[in-house]
Amino acid sequence: MKYNASALLSVLLACATLTACTPNPYASTNKAHHKQVKAFAKQLRVTPALTPGEEQLKQGDYWVGTTNFSMRRPNFVVIHHTAQNSTEQTLNTFTQPSTQVSAHYVIGRDGKVYHMLNDNLRAWHGGAARWGNDTDLNSSSIGIELDNNGAEPFSEAQTASLLQVLDMLKKTYNIPTANFIGHSDIAPTRKNDPNHTFPWKKLAEHGYGLWYDEGILEKYLQPAAPIVISDSTGTAPAIILQPQDTVSTIPFIFNPKEALRIIGFDTRDLPAAIRAFKLHFVQDEVNDVLTEKDKVILYNLYQKYM
Ligand SMILES: [Zn+2]
Structure with a gap:
């Protein structure tokens, strides 16, 4: 069998830089993830994709698909604390279908970032929520969960990684400064995360969320x-x-x-x-x-x- 030397080298490099090639304990749920992504891709390929009830409309003479479009883009970032004791516990929670909860990003106390869902897909982190007239924050936002038991301060490593993620998201999706908010902001009767030690002022100083004027x-x-x-x-x-x-x-x-x-x-x-x-x-x-x-x-x- 003949190897393509450059392909082999790039695989080895990816192993070295990304995962150190340790066995992934989430291999089976990753498989389930890919299966769901494939099912959504299949839905997107259906043309014309009818909205329920659309078949009753007076239809045009033929289907015409526009050539000018892109993926939807998130316009809010919602920050949470996990109220759990470890990143591992949260990763486990977000890979159990029975829990019905997830987020795009989980950031550990050690600053390690787990990007669990493509930003263009809808995670289940907001629940029943409202901000202004937006009543479906899950559709319009990126959810970030910070590993935190709910009462402790947020570590420096975690905050540093969070700022990096926010920088990436703000630049990529052009998210307005005021649209970096917390779970408690959008669900005030149900939620109190992130907890009262969260550095909102520091975030605002970096351009993520608003803060009141000095003086x-x-x-x-x-x-x-x-x-x-x-x-x-x-x-x-x-x-x-x-x-x-x-x-x-x-x-x-x-x-x-x-x-x-x-x-x-x-x-x-x-x-x-x-x-x-x-x-x-x-x-x-x-x-x-x-x-x-x-x-x-x-x-x-x-x-x-x-
Ligand atoms: Zn939350």
Whole structure:
């Protein structure tokens, strides 16, 4: 048998660089993956592919397929934490058909990246979700799962790899800066990932997601005016109380619910939307109460999203 020397060399090189040729424990589920991809490819080859109900339409005289098209492109990135204890556990979960969950990318605590699904296909990571008027985030987004037990900080290696993946996605698909969001943003009544330690500010500094302006709190927050209690007879000295609170000087007509809705949050459950907003943009005291500080942050972001 004669070998093609250059082909053999490239196989050896691929082994050395990609997998070190260790046996892949996911060989059988990879086979199932390829089978499904093939089935979708077969669907795409059917022409004309009728949308259900289309056969009832008054049809043109013949089928004409356009020559000008491409694959669909994702326009959002949704970031998650896995709430599991290891990457291996997540890879296993995402290869069991019974779980019905998946993501395009899984990033380990060690920074290793597993690209589990072609970006042009639809992963099942968002569930029932809404952002603005988009009610099918699975169709419009890339899902990234970060291996994290749900309460711990995200490691430097993991964040570094995440930034690389985001850079790649933003460049490839021209994803708008504001469209890098978290699972809790799109499903505020059900989800709290990524957890409150997630470095959203750092991401925004690199161009992934929005953040409020530096100095905005100093600009709009000031100590509440002192309360003066004076004796009506004018004989006793006035008592001056200095409240601990601060007040904001944002416009009186500012409507926080409207602002949350403009940013994208589903405000049908307002307390849940406030919690999701605080988890992402405030990160301390994640509850459903908007303090004066929270309102200033919200007001600033609302203007960016307008
Ligand atoms: Zn999630």
